[in-house]
Amino acid sequence: xxxxxxxxxxxxxxxxxxxxxxxxxxxxxxxxxxxxxxxxxxxxxxxxxxxxxxxxxxxxxxxxxxxxxxxxxxxxxxxxxxxxxxxxxxxxxxxxxxxxxxxxxxxxxxxxxxxxxxxxxxxxxxxxxxxxxxxxxxxxxxxxxxxxxxxxxxxxxxxxxxxxxxxxxxxxxxxxxxxxxxxxxxxxxxxxxxxxxxxxxxxxxxxxxxxxxxxxxxxxxxxxxxxxxxxxxxxxxxxxxxxxxxxxxxxxxxxxxxxxxxxxxxxxxxxxxxxxxxxxxxxxxxxxxxxxxxxxxxxxxxxxxxxxxxxxxxxxxxxxxxxxxxxxxxxxxxxxxxxxxxxxxxxxxxxxxxxxxxxxxxxxxxxxxxxxxxxxxxxxxxxxxxxxxxxxxxxxxxxxxxxxxxxxxxxxxxxxxxxxxxxxxxxxxxxxxxxxxxxxxxxxxxxxxxxxxxxxxxxxxxxxxxxxxxxxxxxxxxxxxxxxxxxxxxxxxxxxxxxxxxxxxxxxxxxxxxxxxxxxxxxxxxxxxxxxxxxxxxxxxxxxxxxxxxxxxxxxxxxxxxxxxxxxxxxxxxxxxxxxxxxxx
Amino acid sequence: xxxxxxxxxxxxxxxxxxxxxxxxxxxxxxxxxxxxxxxxxxxxxxxxxxxxxxxxxxxxxxxxxxxxxxxxxxxxxxxxx
Numbered sequence: 001x002x003x004x005x006x007x008x009x010x011x012x013x014x015x016x017x018x019x020x021x022x023x024x025x026x027x028x029x030x031x032x033x034x035x036x037x038x039x040x041x042x043x044x045x046x047x048x049x050x051x052x053x054x055x056x057x058x059x060x061x062x063x064x065x066x067x068x069x070x071x072x073x074x075x076x077x078x079x080x081x082x083x084x085x086x087x088x089x090x091x092x093x094x095x096x097x098x099x100x101x102x103x104x105x106x107x108x109x110x111x112x113x114x115x116x117x118x119x120x121x122x123x124x125x126x127x128x129x130x131x132x133x134x135x136x137x138x139x140x141x142x143x144x145x146x147x148x149x150x151x152x153x154x155x156x157x158x159x160x161x162x163x164x165x166x167x168x169x170x171x172x173x174x175x176x177x178x179x180x181x182x183x184x185x186x187x188x189x190x191x192x193x194x195x196x197x198x199x200x201x202x203x204x205x206x207x208x209x210x211x212x213x214x215x216x217x218x219x220x221x222x223x224x225x226x227x228x229x230x231x232x233x234x235x236x237x238x239x240x241x242x243x244x245x246x247x248x249x250x251x252x253x254x255x256x257x258x259x260x261x262x263x264x265x266x267x268x269x270x271x272x273x274x275x276x277x278x279x280x281x282x283x284x285x286x287x288x289x290x291x292x293x294x295x296x297x298x299x300x301x302x303x304x305x306x307x308x309x310x311x312x313x314x315x316x317x318x319x320x321x322x323x324x325x326x327x328x329x330x331x332x333x334x335x336x337x338x339x340x341x342x343x344x345x346x347x348x349x350x351x352x353x354x355x356x357x358x359x360x361x362x363x364x365x366x367x368x369x370x371x372x373x374x375x376x377x378x379x380x381x382x383x384x385x386x387x388x389x390x391x392x393x394x395x396x397x398x399x400x401x402x403x404x405x406x407x408x409x410x411x412x413x414x415x416x417x418x419x420x421x422x423x424x425x426x427x428x429x430x431x432x433x434x435x436x437x438x439x440x441x442x443x444x445x446x447x448x449x450x451x452x453x454x455x456x457x458x459x460x461x462x463x464x465x466x467x468x469x470x471x472x473x474x475x476x477x478x479x480x481x482x483x484x485x486x487x488x489x490x491x492x493x494x495x496x497x498x499x500x501x502x503x504x505x506x507x508x509x510x511x512x513x514x515x516x517x518x519x520x521x522x523x524x525x526x527x528x529x530x531x532x533x534x535x536x537x538x539x540x541x542x543x544x545x546x547x548x549x550x551x552x553x554x555x556x557x558x559x560x561x562x563x564x565x566x567x568x569x570x571x572x573x574x575x576x577x578x579x580x581x582x583x584x585x
Numbered sequence: 586x587x588x589x590x591x592x593x594x595x596x597x598x599x600x601x602x603x604x605x606x607x608x609x610x611x612x613x614x615x616x617x618x619x620x621x622x623x624x625x626x627x628x629x630x631x632x633x634x635x636x637x638x639x640x641x642x643x644x645x646x647x648x649x650x651x652x653x654x655x656x657x658x659x660x661x662x663x664x665x666x
Contacts, residue, residue, distance in 0.1 A: 036610045043602050051595060076592060208592050215596055219603075223634060227625050333624075365623045367610035367631050371603060 029180035030354070031361045037370025044216070044374045045193060048209055048381070052197025055205045062413045065202035066134060066393045067298050072207060074304040078311030080207040080295040082319075083214035087167060087383030091221065091323050091376070092174065095359075096352035098327025099338055101265045102242070102251025103584055105327065106320045110254075111278040114313050114577045116286035118570045120296070121309035123549075124287050127464050128297060129305045130546050135297075136290040136460070137398040143463040143547050144474035146402070151478055153398035155452050156290060157391055161424050163449065164387035165431025171380040172432070178357045179373070187432050190377070194384045195425040198392070199418045203298060206389040210295075213378035214315075220375025221322040224356070227363040228329035241332040251331070254584045260507070267509025276515030280522040281450075284457030291390045303559070306566040313573045317580065323356075330355045333362070384428070391424040392417050447489055454518045455481025458525030467548045469529055470536040477529030485521040492517075590651050597645025604639025607631050 033041075059065040072080070097105040133139040137156065141149035172186035197205045232238045239252045250257035250264050257264035258273060286292060286309070299305035330338070336349070344351035350358060360372040396417045401408070408416075459477045463469050469477075491498045492513055502520070503512040544551045559565050611631030619626065 036606060040603055040606055043606075044599070047595065047599055054590065208595065211592055212596055212599060216599070219600070219638060223630055227628070227630060230628070231625060362624050363630075365610075365614065365619055365626055365631060367607040368634065371607060 029176075030178045030357055031369060033179060033370060033373065034366040036367045037373065040367065040370035041374050041377065044378065045189075047212070048193060048197055051208050051212075052200040052205050055201030055208065059200070059202040059204055060414065062396075062410050062417070064204065065414045065417050066396065067294075068202070068204040068207055070298055071300050072295075072298045072304070072308075073300060074307035074311055076207060076211055077296050077299045077304060077308035079214050079315065080210040080298075081292055081308055081312040082315050083210035083217075083382050084292050084295055084386035085383075086214060086217060086319065087379050090383075091217070091379055092353055092356045094323045095327040095330075095356040096338075096354070098324040099330050099355045100327075100352045102246070102331075103254055103324065103328065104250075104257075104264060104266050104268075106254060106324045106584070107273055107277060109316060109320045109324070110577060110580060111273060112282045113286060113316050114573065115278060116282040117309045117313035117316065118574060119283060120287045120293075121306045121313075121566060122570050124461075124464060125296060125305045125309065126302060127547060127549070128293065129299070129302050133297070134397045135394050136288055136293055136456075137394055139460070139547075140463075140474070141398070141402070143544075144459070144469075145471040147471065147475045148459065148478060149398055149402065151475070152452075152456060153394050153402075157394050157399060159449055159452070160291065160387045160391040160394075161427040162431050164384050164391070164424070165428035166435055167380065167383055167387070168428055169432035169435045171377075174357070174376065177354070178361075183436070187429060190381060190384070191425050191429050194381055194388060195422055198385050198389050199421040202417065203294065203389050203393070206385040207295060207298060209385060210382045213382040216371075216378045217375045218322065220371045220373075220378075221326075221356075221360075223368060224359045224363055224372075225321055225325040225329065228326065228333060228359065232329060232332050238328060238332055242328060245331055251328075252584075254581060256585055261503070261505045261509070261512065262507040266511045267507065268512045268515065269503075269505065269508070272503065272512050272515035272519070276517075276519040280454050280457065280518040281515070283461070284453035284518070284522075288456045288460050289453065290394060291386050294390050294393060295386075303566065307569065310566055310569045310573055313570075314576070317573065317576060326359050327355050330359060334358065388421055388424045388428070392421045395420045395424075450514060450518065451482050451485040451489070451521075454485060454521040455525040458522045459529055462526060462529050463548065465549045467541060467544050467551060468538055469533045470538055472536040473529045473531075473533030476532045477525045480528045481521050481525030484524040485517060488517045488520060591649040593645050594649035594651065597642045597647075597649060600638045600642030601646050602642070604635050604637070604642050606635070608635030608639055611635050 058069070061069075063069055094105055094108065097108075128136075128139060131139060131142055133142060135153075137149045137153035140152050168187055168191060169183075171190065172181075172183045175181040175186045176183055197209060201208070229235065229238065232241060242251050243249055248265070255270065258268065258270035261267050261269050296305055296308045299308050338344075338350050338352045338355065339347065340351065343349065357376075360369060364372050396413055400416055400420075401413060405412075455478050458481055459469075459474050462477070463474060488502055492502055499508050499510075499513055500506040502508075503516045505512075508516075541551055562568060608631070611629055611633075614626075614631060615629070
């Protein structure tokens with residue numbers, strides 16, 4: 001879906017807990033690598049490190065180190081935009097969800113991403129870009145002042161390194177479960193590699209590697225659905241086999257079972273999917289999470305900045321082919337049934353989330369298996385590099401440079417960026433070990449992100465589209481919105497039966513909670529921001545130039561041909577999105 | 586120093602190396618069948634997938650091979666793409 005690696009888990013079914021439990025068992029590993037596989041992994045690491053050293057000389061100024069010199073083309077920024085989100089845990093988690101819930105899981109890739117990405121490209125990107133902000137907290141600073149910037153920056157920086165550590169630990173566990181690799185080995189090798197190439201080459205190096213990783217993920221994972229479809233005899237046969245095996249048609253339909261909470265495997269309602277996921281969560285993540293927005297800010301001009309999310313949306317739309325389809329194939333081809341985490345622990349069986357590794361082992365021999373494992377490692381490293389580079393930028397620009405040392409030289413800030421990259425990686429490693437000894441932390445931290453996304457989106461979108469919101473309005477909107485999210489979560493946490501009130505139905509299941517919590521949180525944020533703003537002094541219009549819709553005309557883009565216009569490409573992607581939803585209705 | 590190599594050149598090199606390794610492994614398996622072959626291994630996916638990767642990688646490596654020139658242009662920095 002839209003959320004990166006473990007971050008996505010705040011709004012979804014996949015849980016990393018399975019890894020904890022599975023690793024705790026003493027069952028044999030799924031596969032062992034041959035010399036050829038090891039060679040492929042070694043070549044990958046060599047290329048990644050080389051790129052870091054190679055780009056070191058191109059990251060001397062802060063603009064180069066933190067923003068990649070704002071020289072990326074639409075294609076590179078767009079691929080990086082999607083790749084930063086395409087972590088390996090996301091791949092495995094959603095493949096597991098597809099096994100569990102059927103094609104419904106594709107909502108997190110389509111309605112849960114595409115409209116928001118197109119909206120970012122068409123509506124929001126011009127404001128981010130022409131304001132020349134370095135970050136989303138930086139935009140909040142320009143629009144709402146230092147209070148909102150501080151709240152946003154500190155929460156983002158803190159959560160980013162924590163999540164990076166959780167991802168790191170989870171990936172190390174995957175390698176232990178699948179290949180029997182030592183936890184310490186996986187944690188240190190991967191983190192040192194990421195630290196080296198990001199600290200040396202900055203965002204440019206992260207972006208270069210993310211693009212390579214995106215291509216690698218596709219090449220490594222694409223054979224699974226291809227061979228899987230050959231084995232089952234095509235899509236029509238697969239659907240028939242799924243219906244026979246699961247005893248329900250709803251595993252192969254996107255929308256037809258969403259009329260009521262109890263007519264689909266997820267226990268959700270279409271209002272939650274459309275408004276909670278498709279609007280609040282999706283727009284919140286794709287348009288205000290700096291981890292992904294940073295990639296687009298590196299574009300070389302405003303047209304590239306607008307095209308990047310649109311191109312990213314086109315690629316995102318195709319990702320279910322390598323994530324959701326394998327989950328569906330597993331329903332048909334695996335000779336045993338996958339189970340939930342608890343049952344997997346008790347019986348020594350395989351859990352839902354092992355779908356992708358199981359299929360990799362099923363179809364890929366020596367060499368190809370190495371490519372598949374490298375794709376998983378690449379996915380993990382792209383997610384981690386995204387976290388660390390975003391952390392480094394927000395720390396240096398929005399915390400250190402804004403509140404601690406405002407008048408340092410550019411060279412000093414670049415040095416701070418390199419050091420904060422290393423520190424960010426070390427904190428991540430520390431988090432990984434902390435989680436190893438206190439697994440419950442993982443669940444809580446994953447929830448934390450969901451507390452900030454909806455309020456942030458509410459405040460940013462209001463401030464961008466309407467000139468009336470004030471500094472006080474933005475600050476209180478963020479604060480009350482976040483408090484609302486935490487309160488709703490806590491309510492259901494201590495009294496699970498409260499879900500019937502949050503999701504408006506006694507038939508709602510766990511998945512529905514996140515969707516409706518986000519929706520209510522966003523509504524509260526918007527109401528508070530509007531009300532407080534109406535009772536406080538508005539900012540002079542002159543101060544809002546380049547920050548708010550309608551204050552000054554946006555710079556004209558001169559495309560030579562009609563087909564070069566971003567709106568045309570957005571329309572094509574939107575048409576593809578609608579078509580897919582109709583086909584799989 | 587400024588970046589001179591296109592990102593697509595790196596992509597080409599990576600795919601070329603991976604493709605060659607996998608293709609050669611696939612050829613080796615033709616004469617030395619695996620003891621525990623994966624499902625559908627009779628289709629020899631390593632051969633055609635590896636060959637495809639190697640060819641695509643070769644094409645990108647050649648097309649984006651760093652050209653000698655007096656000055657690195659902005660286009661080079663942007664990856665020509």
